[in-house]
Structures are given as structure tokens and as C-alpha cells.
Amino acid sequence: MKITQQLNNPSNTSIQQSSPSFINEISVIQLKTGGYGRGRGQRLNQLNGPVGIFIDDKKNIFIANSYNQRIVERKYNANEGQIVVGGNGQENQLTQLYSPCGLSFDHESNIYIADFASNRIQKFDVLV
Known part of the structure; x- marks a missing residue:
């Protein structure tokens, strides 16, 4: 409840640096519900x-x-996204995802996807 009150009243919120920073910028993006x-x-x-x-x-x-079995990229200030991985149905074939739940990129723009229901991590080449 205290965190909710602080988030609703950002003038009372502060960030203190007590260790070397690894985050240079924090952006809060609020999308409409749904x-x-x-x-x-x-x-x-x-x-x-x-x-x-x-x-x-x-x-x-x-x-x-997750429920659409895909990874969507939404370009900055775009009105809609584009599918970059998946979107081919719910299965565990190499071109399909089955409840993707997390993702990350490496320095060569490969995307790593935690594919929950398939119990696997998949690597894809994605040009960003």
C-alpha cells in the first residue's frame, strides 16, 4: 500500500545512489489497460x-x-507492433513458441526467448 501511495505521488519519491550505477536512464511507459x-x-x-x-x-x-505465442516489437511512438518471432501457433516446433515468458538480446542482436510450456530457451537471429 505504501509503494502504491508513493507511485501515485511521485514528488515524494527519490532515488539514492549507494553503489556504482549500471542503469543510465529509467523510463516509465504507461500503456492503456489491455x-x-x-x-x-x-x-x-x-x-x-x-x-x-x-x-x-x-x-x-x-x-x-504469451497467449498469442509470439514476440512483438513495437517501434518507439508506433501505433502497432510487428511480429519478430513466433505467431505460428502453439507448439514446440523450432518455428513456434508455446507461452513465451521472457526475452533478452546479446550484442550481436540475437534474441533469447524463455519458452515456458516447451521447457526451453530458444535463440533467434533478429535484425533490430
């Missing part, structure tokens, strides 16, 4: 079960969209 404000669904301006995100240096957002 995807991109268009309700729950499968269209490219909708999400269904977003459970993990990654924000790149260009402020593009990559979303592990």
Missing part, C-alpha cells in the same frame, strides 16, 4: 498475456506475448 488500448486480442495493436519486455537503446519495446 494491450495498446485496443483490448485483449491477436491484432498487431493488441496483446494477450504480455509477460516480459525488453527495451532497446532506440526505445523500441519487445514484448513476450
Whole structure:
């Protein structure tokens, strides 16, 4: 309850640095409830079960969209996303995802996806 009150009143919130910083900038992005404000669904301006995100240096957002079995990239200030991995149904084949729940990138722009229901981590080549 105290955290909720502090988040609702940001003038009372402060950040103190007590160790070497590894985060240079923190951005808070508030999307309307239910995807991109268009309700729950499968269209490219909708999400269904977003459970993990990654924000790149260009402020593009990559979303592990678990119930739609896909990773969606939403370019900074775009109105809708594009599928970068998955979207081919719910199975454990190499081109499919089955409840992706997390993602990360390496320095060569490979994306690593935690594919929950398939009990695997998948690596994909994605040009960002």
C-alpha cells in the first residue's frame, strides 16, 4: 500500500545512489489497460498475456506475448507492433513458441526467448 501511495505521488519519491550505477536512464511507459488500448486480442495493436519486455537503446519495446505465442516489437511512438518471432501457433516446433515468458538480446542482436510450456530457451537471429 505504501509503494502504491508513493507511485501515485511521485514528488515524494527519490532515488539514492549507494553503489556504482549500471542503469543510465529509467523510463516509465504507461500503456492503456489491455494491450495498446485496443483490448485483449491477436491484432498487431493488441496483446494477450504480455509477460516480459525488453527495451532497446532506440526505445523500441519487445514484448513476450504469451497467449498469442509470439514476440512483438513495437517501434518507439508506433501505433502497432510487428511480429519478430513466433505467431505460428502453439507448439514446440523450432518455428513456434508455446507461452513465451521472457526475452533478452546479446550484442550481436540475437534474441533469447524463455519458452515456458516447451521447457526451453530458444535463440533467434533478429535484425533490430
